[in-house]
Amino acid sequence: MEETVSSRPSGGCHLNLPPMKMLAGCLRECKKKSGDTSSFWMDGPxxxxxxxxxxxxxxxxxxxRPDRGTTIRITDDTHTFTVxxxxxxxxxxxxxxxxxxVMVMGSVLxxxxxxxxxxxxxxxxxxxxVHQSMWKLEVDDFHVNSKCTKNV
Structure with a gap:
């Protein structure tokens, strides 16, 4: 069966799908689906x-920080996030x-x-x-042209 957004199992890393480009401020708005302990959701188009x-x-x-296998805090000018x-x-x-x-690809905890x-x-x-100066534009472009997300 071909995997789609709705058929993905909850939890874990979904490395067979491309990662969503996100700003920390937008990721803060995602919600945990009720009854689901390991996945996060945002409003689609x-x-x-x-x-x-x-x-x-x-x-x-x-x-x-050397705790928990080296933890880093990062800011993208919209908010801070931890890796x-x-x-x-x-x-x-x-x-x-x-x-x-830095660029970080990661699973959302x-x-x-x-x-x-x-x-x-x-x-x-x-x-x-250029990576930093273009990042917000890249994220905006991803969400405008993505079939599964609203413009952020």
Missing amino acids: HGQDVEVGLVWMQGRVTEV CGADKVPKGKPFLEKGKY SCSPEPVLRAVKITDLSDNP
Whole structure:
């Protein structure tokens, strides 16, 4: 059976679907579906709920903590979010320092009061300032042109 948004099992990483580009402020607005302990949802374009399981986010590292397998706090100018398990991803540790601009792909563990992700991939984007200046436009473009999400 071909997997669709509605047929995905709840919980876990959905690596067979592309991650949703998200801003932390928008991810904070996602809701936990009642009765479902491991998935988060946002309003879709036609009133249907869209599961938010795997996200792609970018921002500047504000704190690196060695607890829970290296936890990092990141801000994307809309809000702050936390990424757990940064030491478990390839190349996750050498560049994890305050002030670096990074891309994080991760599974959503919590949305409110602050988004929390479990890292799947982390990449240092600090060498090119265009990544940061274009990020909000990329996210907007994704949501405008996506068939499963509203414009954010």
